[in-house]
Amino acid sequence: MADQHAVAAGLASSGAPETTLSENHAKLGPWTLMLGAIGVVFGDIGTSPLYAFKESVAAASHGGPLTRDIILGVLSLILWSLVLVVTVKYVFILLRADNRGEGGTLTLVALAQRATGKKRGLVLMLGIAGAGLFYGDAVLTPAISVLSAVEGLKLTTPALESYVVPITIVILTTLFLVQSHGTGRVAAFFGPVMLVWFATLALTGALHIADDPTVLLAMSPHHGVMFFVNHPTVSLIVLGAVCLSVTGAEALYADLGHFGAKPIKRAWLYLIFPALVINYFGQGALVLSDMTAAESPLFRLVPEWALLPMIGLATLATIIASQSVITGAFSLTRQAVQLGLLPRMEIRFTSEAHQGQIYLPRVNMLLLFGVIVLVLIFGSSSNLSHAYGVSVFGAMAVDAVLAIIVIWRGWRWSLALTLVAMLPFLFIDLAFFGANLMKLFTGGYVPVLLAAVLITLMWTWVKGTSILFEKTRKVxxxxxxxxxxxxxxxxxxxxxxxxxxxxxxxxxxxxxxxxxxxxxxxxxxxxxxxxxxxxxxxxxxxxxxxxxxxxxxxxxxxxxxxxxxxxxxxxxxxxxxxxxxxxxxxxxxxxxxxxxxxxxxxxxxxxxxxxxxxxxxxxxxxxxxxxxxxxxxxxxxxxxxxx
Structure with a gap:
């Protein structure tokens, strides 16, 4: 998700403004940085099991009966999306595209501008588009994440269904109102909470793989390919749901400066990726053994006595995921102001020791307003999933295009080698983006309209300041x-x-x-x-x-x-x-x-x-x-x- 989170700075900054990123990383050590990355970087992608598999199988069945090939096909698509989009594209390629240790979409803009020697034109427009799309993600992520967790209450007491939306609004409002106090006080809890969350995902998933061990056949990409062959009419719709499993992948790159490449890689390869895969396969095995579990497979993984603790833990995890994207919006806005894409805004520093912890009152209030409106309009995570994805994969596609420019012109790779390395990932991003456009009229218009407004505002500011500068120069x-x-x-x-x-x-x-x-x-x-x-x-x-x-x-x-x-x-x-x-x-x-x-x-x-x-x-x-x-x-x- 984005480009840098203030919470991360609380864990990964040594305090002195002049201290370099490498010095910060050396002082904190790899395990501290890895724990911080687990708590902040992976919050969004770590809560995807709440809704990704559920929505994918629902889209695949299209109201009809669930079959074995549907479940295996969906699991295969989720697994290989995690491998290709997250592991290969972001972990092994884009983490190398740093600007003095920093990452994110606007970092790619700066690198591409330096490589091409041009401050305006295509690169700037791509940066504006990527930033505009990110804000759409920043509004949608808190809404869908917290809603999906609170909806678990319906499994304990169906009578609580009417209270899901009010409880969600209270949680989100509280979350936004405490932003002015800074995240440093709670940052130390983020890593341990998310560590417990990922351990729980892995444990509950592992316990249920035995329900139907044939679920492991989904590790073969053959099942994903055959799903498209056997279900061509719903393949794009399913792809639009499968993509929910990799939302938040951009946060790996955005938080590069706060934690460094090695801790992020280690956290992903040694804990996050295995935990997610085990949990998804556990959900798949459970549904293969009991098709009725498809309605809420994650919460059905735990016994009835553990349901309330699981809902509480999931709610904490979604709040942390929401926190990271909120502070990411603060940091992106700050970068946009510095790059001349937005007018000056009030920036409050919430920590005397950590320069990365900032609070932007205007951005906070706008995000809160947008999130509450979305929760009230859509009412459920299933409905919101129709709006989710367009902005995420639009921004990912922008990252891929900018990366092509940086690798070709900045890293001096040949054009042919650059295209061979990056075009497959751009194709995947565009496929996910196109699949989400299928949801344009059922909710996908929300991030598109929001991004269009923000892109117009940023381009107007860039163009207006340029015109004003030229006019004043004449006199x-x-x-x-x-x-x-x-x-x-x-x-x-x-x-x-x-x-x-x-x-x-x-x-x-x-x-x-x-x-x-x-x-x-x-x-x-x-x-x-x-x-x-x-x-x-x-x-x-x-x-x-x-x-x-x-x-x-x-x-x-x-x-x-x-x-x-x-x-x-x-x-x-x-x-x-x-x-x-x-x-x-x-x-x-x-x-x-x-x-x-x-x-x-x-x-x-x-x-x-x-x-x-x-x-x-x-x-x-x-x-x-x-x-x-x-x-x-x-x-x-x-x-x-x-x-």
Whole structure:
């Protein structure tokens, strides 16, 4: 699932912002990292046994009787999906495509941009599409996961069926409301809980394989192939249900930076993969021996006395799975802001020790609203399964296309070898995506519409900021020309340092021009500060600052941050002081230009898109908060521009 989870940072960060990922991993050790990966990375895929096999056999029978070849065929498809999509594509290939230890869809975008030398075009559009599809997954996963667990209550007392939706909403609402407190306090419990969950999956599955040992024949891909041959009319529908078994696979790659490749590989190969396979085969053997168990095979694996504890454990596991995707949405949004795909948003750090633990209030509330709406509209995990999958496999297909670009242009493989290695996985992703499109009118439209809205918003922001930049450049004054003019005709000087923030260091900041025009003064020291987002996750402190003298009393400073970092200007200026640039922070004023944007009669975008861009610009969080500037030292200068 995505690209990075804040919970993971609580387990895998050593605390110091300047500490490298490799140092973090070395300090914590392989077993601690492996336990953390079990708790965070595999939460989503680990709860798939709650609904994947059940929905697959239901789709395969299509209302008719269940047969042995259907069960064996479905199990074979699930097994080989786990082998090819998760083990080969993500564990053995994509985990190698890291950007200084980080992974995720936007990491692939950064790698592809670096490999092709292009910041715009196909790569950027793919990144926007992948991010938009991920948000659809972030809304659907908590809804279907928690619903599927709570529905187990119906097996204990059928009278509780009417309470399933209210209980689910209470759990989800509580989960979202506690996000502001940070996940560090509970992160230590995630690994042990999920370890118990996977051990339970393996144990209950193993106990029932003996119900019908012939279920092991499903290990042969022959049964999966023959299912398509013998059931062509329902094969796509079944594929749309089988794919539920691999949802969450993208989390292996997204959490690469928090745990490292080796702990994730070990956790998958030595525990998660065997536990899932044993449980699925146990469910299959149970249904082969008792076809009535197909209605809820996972919960039927346990004896009646263990049903309530199993439901409780499943609920905890689904909450953890939901937690990981929620914090993943926070991290993806942060990366999108850093890469210029979204306007600035308020980011709160929920831990003084771990920089990866963040909370975005606006994103949290939007996700909560979306999740509750979905639970109320669909009402059950079976109904929600019709909406689930389109966004997941759309995002996986985007990962595959970006990986082809990175392997070909970045790793310097030949095009033929790259296509031989990656096209089969792209074909599988597209097959799953196409199968889920069959559910478009029964619920699949939900993630499609959501992704379309988010893609439109991101593309509007990218296009609008580009148009705005080009328009303002036409009336801008070249910075070096202004310096020469001021040297010839110096204004009145005042003590202290002035820092002018600008996105273009070659042009004079609007705030500087307005200060000269209206106040007719110039500070003793003037810093033209540009914040740059690099296509790497993090920038080391020794590489963060570049300073250049630009004439009498003027300096141009470039402060660089990785797309996983949040800019902190005071901390960056402290690095500047260490490099020999002397100034007093209490005698420093920060000048910001606040733009009031108006739609233009003739724009590069339609009027509706102009209005959307203006709305996004107004929603951007205050630059003072975003760049963590002391509020008492900020001077804002307003200007009006058209887009």
């Amino acid at each position: 801008d004054v070249p910075f070096l020309e202004l310096v020469k003019m001021l040297e010839k005709s110096p204004p009145h000087r005042v003590k202290g340092t002035a820092v002018f923030l600008t996105s273009d260091p070659d042009t004079a900041p609007a705030a500087l021009l307005h200060n000269l025009k209206h106040n007719k003064v110039l500070h003793e020291k003037n810093v033209i500060l540009t914040i740059r987002s690099e296509d790497v996750p993090r920038v080391e402190d020794e590489d963060r600052i570049e300073i250049e003298a630009a004439g009498d009393s003027f300096w141009r400073v470039r402060m660089s941050y990785g797309y996983m970092e949040t800019p902190n200007i005071p901390r960056g200026l402290a690095i500047l002081r260490k490099q020999g640039f002397k100034f007093d922070i209490m005698a420093t004023s920060f000048f910001l230009s606040r733009r009031s944007i108006r739609p233009a009669a003739h724009s590069g975008m339609p009027l509706w898109q102009d209005k959307v861009f203006i709305g996004l610009a107004k929603s951007a969080s205050d630059a003072t908060d975003f760049f963590q500037i002391p509020t008492g030292r900020v001077v804002e200068v307003g200007t009006q521009v058209t887009v």
